Amino acid sequence: xxxxxxxxxxxxxxxxxxxxxxxxxxxxxxxxxxxxxxxxxxxxxxxxxxxxxxxxxxxxxxxxxxxxxxxxxxxxxxxxxxxxxxxxxxxxxxxxxxxxxxxxxxxxxxxxxxxxxxxxxxxxxxxxxxxxxxxxxxxxxxxxxxxxxxxxxxxxxxxxxxxxxxxxxxxxxxxxxxxxxxxxxxxxxxxxxxxxxxxxxxxxxxxxxxxxxxxxxxxxxxxxxxxxxxxxxxxxxxxxxxxxxxxxxxxxxxxxxxxxxxxxxxxxxxxxxxxxxxxxxxxxxxxxxxxxxxxxxxxxxxxxxxxxxxxxxxxxxxxxxxxxxxxxxxxxxxxxxxxxxx
Amino acid sequence: xxxxxxxxxxxxxxxxxxxxxxxxxxxxxxxxxxxxxxxxxxxxxxxxxxxxxxxxxxxxxxxxxxxxxxxxxxxxxxxxxxxxxxxxxxxxxxxxxxxxxxxxxxxxxxxxxxxxxxxxxxxxxxxxxxxxxxxxxxxxxxxxxxxxxxxxxxxxxxxxxxxxxxxxxxxxxxxxxxxxxxxxxxxxxxxxxxxxxxxxxxxxxxxxxxxxxxxxxxxxxxxxxxxxxxxxxxxxxxxxxxxxxxxxxxxxxxxxxxxxxxxxxxxxxxxxxxxxxxxxxxxxxxxxxxxxxxxxxxxxxxxxxxxxxxxxxxxxxxxxxxxxxxxxxxxxxxxxxxxxxxxxxxxxxxxxxxxxxxxxxxxxxxxxxxxxxxxxxxxxxxxxxxxxxxxxxxxxxxxxxxxxxxxxxxxxxxxxxxxxxxxxxxxxxxxxxxxxxxxxxxxxxxxxxxxxxxxxxxxxxxxxxxxxxxxxxxxxxxxxxxxxxxxxxxxxxxxxxxxxxxxxxxxxxxxxx
Numbered sequence: 001x002x003x004x005x006x007x008x009x010x011x012x013x014x015x016x017x018x019x020x021x022x023x024x025x026x027x028x029x030x031x032x033x034x035x036x037x038x039x040x041x042x043x044x045x046x047x048x049x050x051x052x053x054x055x056x057x058x059x060x061x062x063x064x065x066x067x068x069x070x071x072x073x074x075x076x077x078x079x080x081x082x083x084x085x086x087x088x089x090x091x092x093x094x095x096x097x098x099x100x101x102x103x104x105x106x107x108x109x110x111x112x113x114x115x116x117x118x119x120x121x122x123x124x125x126x127x128x129x130x131x132x133x134x135x136x137x138x139x140x141x142x143x144x145x146x147x148x149x150x151x152x153x154x155x156x157x158x159x160x161x162x163x164x165x166x167x168x169x170x171x172x173x174x175x176x177x178x179x180x181x182x183x184x185x186x187x188x189x190x191x192x193x194x195x196x197x198x199x200x201x202x203x204x205x206x207x208x209x210x211x212x213x214x215x216x217x218x219x220x221x222x223x224x225x226x227x228x229x230x231x232x233x234x235x236x237x238x239x240x241x242x243x244x245x246x247x248x249x250x251x252x253x254x255x256x257x258x259x260x261x262x263x264x265x266x267x268x269x270x271x272x273x274x275x276x277x278x279x280x281x282x283x284x285x286x287x288x289x290x291x292x293x294x295x296x297x298x299x300x301x302x303x304x305x306x307x308x309x310x311x312x313x314x315x316x317x318x319x320x321x322x323x324x325x326x327x328x329x330x331x332x333x334x335x336x337x338x339x340x341x342x
Numbered sequence: 343x344x345x346x347x348x349x350x351x352x353x354x355x356x357x358x359x360x361x362x363x364x365x366x367x368x369x370x371x372x373x374x375x376x377x378x379x380x381x382x383x384x385x386x387x388x389x390x391x392x393x394x395x396x397x398x399x400x401x402x403x404x405x406x407x408x409x410x411x412x413x414x415x416x417x418x419x420x421x422x423x424x425x426x427x428x429x430x431x432x433x434x435x436x437x438x439x440x441x442x443x444x445x446x447x448x449x450x451x452x453x454x455x456x457x458x459x460x461x462x463x464x465x466x467x468x469x470x471x472x473x474x475x476x477x478x479x480x481x482x483x484x485x486x487x488x489x490x491x492x493x494x495x496x497x498x499x500x501x502x503x504x505x506x507x508x509x510x511x512x513x514x515x516x517x518x519x520x521x522x523x524x525x526x527x528x529x530x531x532x533x534x535x536x537x538x539x540x541x542x543x544x545x546x547x548x549x550x551x552x553x554x555x556x557x558x559x560x561x562x563x564x565x566x567x568x569x570x571x572x573x574x575x576x577x578x579x580x581x582x583x584x585x586x587x588x589x590x591x592x593x594x595x596x597x598x599x600x601x602x603x604x605x606x607x608x609x610x611x612x613x614x615x616x617x618x619x620x621x622x623x624x625x626x627x628x629x630x631x632x633x634x635x636x637x638x639x640x641x642x643x644x645x646x647x648x649x650x651x652x653x654x655x656x657x658x659x660x661x662x663x664x665x666x667x668x669x670x671x672x673x674x675x676x677x678x679x680x681x682x683x684x685x686x687x688x689x690x691x692x693x694x695x696x697x698x699x700x701x702x703x704x705x706x707x708x709x710x711x712x713x714x715x716x717x718x719x720x721x722x723x724x725x726x727x728x729x730x731x732x733x734x735x736x737x738x739x740x741x742x743x744x745x746x747x748x749x750x751x752x753x754x755x756x757x758x759x760x761x762x763x764x765x766x767x768x769x770x771x772x773x774x775x776x777x778x779x780x781x782x783x784x785x786x787x788x789x790x791x792x793x794x795x796x797x798x799x800x801x802x803x804x805x806x807x808x809x810x811x812x813x814x815x816x817x818x819x820x821x822x823x824x825x826x827x828x829x830x831x832x833x834x835x836x837x838x839x840x841x842x843x844x845x846x847x848x849x850x851x852x853x854x855x
Contacts, residue, residue, distance in 0.1 A: 196446070196455040203436045203447050210434035213398065214448030214496075215419030323611075325438050325482050339398065 017166045019284070019291070021173055025244050027283025028178045029054065032236030033261025034279065035185045035272045036229035041265060042192060043225035044205035044332040045105055048116025050233050051258020052123020053097040057234025058241045059127035060093025061086040062249045065150040065242075066134055082153050083176075086238065094234025095227055097123060102226040106219055109336035120258070128251045135251075144250035151247025177239045182276055184232055189273035201225060205330030208337035218337060236261065260286070263312040269319060269327045282308045347410045349374045349504050349535035350395065350426075355404035357390055361740050362748070364390040366559040367404070370537075372552075374503070377526060377536045379546040379567070381579050382556035383780040385738050385750035388539050389431070391556065392506045396428035397421035408504075419448075424504070427497025431508040431539075431778070433489050435481045441492045442477040445499050460499075467498050471528045472521075486635065487518040494525070504535045511545060512778060515634050516808065516841055523549050541780050542807070543572035555579050580782045588788050588813040590832070591796060596624035596816075598660050599800035600646065600669075600769060605655035607641045607824075615641040617824045618655070623769070623800040628791065630815025630832060631804040634844050638824035639804045640689060643771045646802070647686040648674045659769075685767035687759055689774050689804075691751075695758040698747030702739065703728040705746055706761055731760030735786065752783040759790060770794050773804045788814060808837050820844055 033054050040047045047053075065086040068077070097119060104115040134145050154175045161172035192198040203211040204221045212218050240257065241249055264282055268274040289304035319327045352370040356363075365387040372378045382388045393399045395406065397418040406413050408424045415421050421428070435444050442461045461477035468475050468491075475491050484492070490510060497505060507526075511519045526536055526549065540546060546553060547567060554564040555578045562578050577583045600623040607616040616638045623629045631639055644650035646657055648669065657669040659682050667680055677684055688694040696705045706724035714720055728742050735756040739749055746754055759775065772791065776784040791814070795801050805811045811818060815832035820843040827843045 194455065196449070196451075199439075199443055199446060199455060200448060202439070206436040206438060207434070210436055211448065213396070213418045213428070213430070213434045215417065215422055215450070216448040217419075325480070328438075331437065 013166075017169055020170050020280075022287055023280050023284035024174065024178070025283070026286050027279035027281075028174075028181055029236035029240045029244070029257050030261045030264050030282050030286075031185055031275055031279035032181045032239065033233045033258055034264035034268065034275045035181070035188050036231070036233030036236075037262055037265045038229075038268075038270050038272050038275070039188055039192075039201075039232070040226050040229035041270065041333055042201050042205045042330060043222045044208060044330055044335065044337070045102075045222060045226055046112050046116065046334045047098075047101055047119075047226060047229065048113055048262070049097065049101050049119030049123065050116075050230075050262055051256075052120035052126075053094050053101075053230045053233050054123075054237040054240075054258045054261070055120075055127040055254055056097050056123045056237070057090045057094040057231075058237030058254060059130050059249070060234070061090035061238040062134065062145065062147065062241055063130060064089025065147045065247070066145065069147060069149055077149060077153075079153070082150055086150055086154075086242065090234050090238040091231050094230045094237070097234075098227040098230025099223075101230070102223045105336070106222045106226070109338060112334050112336075124252075127254075131249055131251045134249070144248050144253075147242075147247035147249070149247075151242050154242035155246070175239075175243045177235060177243060181232070181235055181239065184235075185272040185276050188232075189271060192272070202330070205332060208332055209339075212337075212339055218339075233261070260308055263309060266329075267312045267315050269315075270329070282311075285311070346373055348372060348407070349409060350537075351407040351410075352391070352395065353405045353407070355391060355394060355401045355406070357387075357394060357399060357402050359748075363559050365394075365401075367561070368556060368559060369561040370395075370554055371564070372504070372535045372537055374535045375530055375533045376551040377530055377538060377549055378564075379550035379553045380537055380539045380556065381541075381546065381553060381575060383579055383752070383782050385558075385753060386556045386579070386780070387559035388556055389508055390559075392428060392508060392537065392539065395421065395426055395504075396506060397426075398428075422500050422502065425502050426504045426506070427500060427502030428506040429490065429493045429497065429508065429510060431512065433493055435489055435492060437482040438480065440478050440480050441475060441484075441495070444481060444492055445477075445496050447496075449500070463499060464495055467495055471498070471525050471532075473525060486513045487515075487521075490514070490522070503533070505529065505537070507536070507538045509539050509541070509778065511540060511542065513635065513806075515844070519545070541778075541784070543575065543781065544809070546575065547572065557581055576781050579780070588785070588810065589792055590814065590816070591792070593624065593627040593795070593816050594798070596627045597662075598622045599625045600802075601656075601658045601660065602646070603656050603658075605642070605645060605657065606653045607638070607645055607650055608653050609641065615824050616645070619821075619824070619826050620655075621819055621826065621829060623802055625768075625800050626795055626798045627816045628795050628801040628803050628814055628832075630811040630818040631802065631821060632808060632811050632818055632840055632844060633821035635806065637821040637844070639773060639821060641824075642821070643686065643688070643773055643802065643804060646769075647684060647771060648672050648677050682769075683765060683767045684769045685762035685765060685771065687755075687762050687770070687772040687775055689777070691754050691758055692747055696746050696754065699745050701743045701745055702732065702737075702757055703742050705757060706731070706764075709761055709765055727761070727764055731757060731764065735760050735790075751778040752780060755779060755787070756783065759787060763790060763794060767794075767799055770799050770801045771804075772802070774806060775803065776810070777806065784810075808840060812837060812840070 033050050037047060037050050068082060068085045101115060101119055104110040105112045135143055138145055156175060157173050161168040200216045201221055204216060204218050208218045240254060260282060264275055264278060268278045285307045289301040292301060348371045350372045355365050355368045357365040368387060368391050380388050390399060394401045397415045397420050400416055406415060413424050442457050442464060445464060446455065446457060446460045464477045473491050481489060510522060529536060550567045552564055553567055553570065553575060555562040557579055603620045605616055605619040609615050633639055641650050645652055652670055659667045659669050667682060669677060692698045703725045706727045710724055711719055732739060737753045737756045739753060746757055775787050791801055803815060812832060812835050817829060818832050818835055818840060819829045820827045820840055822844055
């Protein structure tokens with residue numbers, strides 16, 4: 001009997017060791033998106049353009065990688081440039097998206113929801129257009145582009161990771177972008193909670209008139225928070241293509257991860273450090289349906305896809321019922337600010 | 343008298359908002375070691391002028407000199423550089439942060455954020471000037487007076503030696519006001535320049551050294567407080583002599599109109615806001631409600647108006663013919679349909695009373711749009727009413743199409759009161775009807791309320807200025823922590839006694855503990 005139980009635990013352990021890294025890889029894009037969105041929301045801007053920005057971040061990286069790979073003509077790639085070019089292209093693409101959003105909502109004080117949704121529509125269209133163009137250029141039968149060379153560089157993990165068995169597999173098997181995003185999330189949480197800049201940022205999102213009267217440059221904070229948030233979110237798109245999808249870009253494959261990232265912001269009550277763990281949970285829930293016994297009804301699989309959103313709704317209900325002031329969204333979230341308004 | 347360099351000299355300052363002229367070549371001078379009272383009616387541009395000194399607005403025209411040197415104050419940050427700090431009427435604090443965090447906000451100090459050091463310095467400042475404050479308390483847990491303390495500490499922490507206070511006493515109890523004045527006097531002895539905006543003449547006389555008057559955005563003049571009196575000052579700010587007394591005609595044939603028995607109300611958080619409150623409001627009589635803010639005044643009026651769920655007790659309306667109607671747990675629409683004409687002037691004018699982004703005519707329509715059977719809205723009558731209200735109550739507005747939120751506080755109140763009175767009510771409920779209003783507008787409101795009383799309306803008047811309450815009311819109900827601590831006749835009531843009753847039950851409860 002005890003042997004049976006031991007066998008069960010062994011099987012369970014093997015399952016966790018294979019499941020956990022997949023959940024992490026699924027979670028990293030969500031973590032990037034939610035960290036970026038949290039920083040932006042702390043400045044009082046609800047950036048619903050995040051799904052579009054992550055999409056543009058992904059395609060920008062793909063464009064950079066595509067042209068670098070094609071310029072090689074079979075020669076050995078430069079180990080630095082093959083990472084640097086897609087990385088910078090991704091940052092640039094998502095930065096531009098962030099700047100469009102800030103220009104509309106900070107400078108012109110446009111409605112944030114409308115601007116954000118428009119940006120998402122634009123970003124997805126932009127991504128699909130250039131994705132489609134690149135696919136045309138390659139002229140293949142399959143409607144996707146495979147950048148396996150770049151991807152293999154992005155996915156490179158520490159050389160000794162494989163020697164460490166299950167530990168290496170669970171914690172050291174990821175590409176550098178994953179660790180960068182996790183470090184960024186912890187850093188963002190620290191900056192928001194503990195530093196002068198973070199205090200000022202929170203004040204801007206809570207009550208911009210107060211921040212202004214205290215001598216804080218409100219618009220400057222809003223611009224930087226949005227731009228920085230967009231770039232971090234864009235990394236999520238890059239990680240998705242290069243690491244998770246093994247460098248294969250196909251239109252619309254990114255799915256609803258952007259929205260899930262926004263849901264994650266609410267789920268973690270605006271705390272990027274909580275998001276590091278919550279993103280793994282969300283990532284796990286996201287791929288849970290792949291672990292259903294084969295032959296399960298498709299409709300039931302779709303129900304499993306809902307779980308992250310249902311969990312978010314429950315958190316939203318609980319946190320608004322508890323009414324703890326610290327766990328509420330920034331008070332001026334979504335409201336434009338103009339000093340001389342009366 | 344020896345020549346002193348003024349701490350602040352503002353010259354020829356003009357500022358317009360769209361077509362509204364807020365300041366028209368205004369001037370102001372203040373010296374160190376003095377308290378200057380800045381007077382003016384609502385919309386006379388006091389706050390705008392001070393906002394320009396504090397860097398919130400930038401003047402269209404004119405110059406500002408600080409200690410004799412010309413200064414450019416383009417942002418609040420610039421203002422701090424010149425040692426200018428403003429305590430705004432609507433506190434500029436972040437609710438979810440602690441006092442220390444609010445003080446540290448926007449500071450450009452070197453090094454890491456060290457809240458402990460900030461808290462220590464706050465405690466030092468408190469000791470120096472006689473404040474009491476816990477630096478770690480969150481703002482949303484604080485009383486109004488504590489919040490104000492945080493605001494003052496905030497500017498002192500930045501080393502401000504020119505302080506501007508915009509109606510600091512509007513929300514304080516008499517005791518808190520006294521404390522604030524002591525602190526301000528300490529600052530004056532510390533050679534700081536202090537500008538205080540207020541509408542209360544007794545405070546001007548008690549506290550200030552000099553008075554400056556603005557009228558319609560322009561500078562009228564200044565004088566030493568000891569050489570003038572309330573009548574003269576009011577005359578200066580209105581532009582013609584005014585009578586500063588409130589009439590109190592005897593009630594004519596008072597009959598019970600609203601009978602409240604054992605009213606108990608809990609708010610959304612389940613806190614007891616009204617506990618077994620009973621009283622009668624009579625026709626042709628003003629029932630004043632006194633109490634520290636938050637003692638249940640708001641809930642009481644809202645319960646009668648049908649906006650607040652009642653836990654226990656009853657509210658009955660007695661018609662002229664003696665028949666009774668139950669108002670308990672009826673919503674405002676049902677009450678209106680029962681033919682009970684009840685008018686409510688809420689505390690939150692732009693939140694509950696009017697729609698800020700709509701114009702005066704449209705706000706009049708809020709009361710009348712259900713009338714008539716036509717498919718289309720009747721715009722003509724509300725427009726006529728709007729024009730009447732603007733004319734009768736001399737509302738200062740460029741035209742009837744201006745959104746009401748662009749009007750100054752007093753004018754917003756006039757529009758609201760005008761609309762409520764126009765529906766010929768039998769019951770008039772008012773909450774802080776003159777809050778933030780200048781002398782002239784206040785007296786106009788008192789006059790309007792008195793006219794309603796003369797017309798046989800049962801008036802319930804929630805006020806914060808005890809002097810006015812004692813002068814205006816026929817009877818005074820004193821609330822303390824949601825309980826009635828007594829009902830006194832208005833004539834001959836003693837201010838001290840009422841003040842004590844406002845805090846009495848609370849004290850007893852504290853003694854028992």
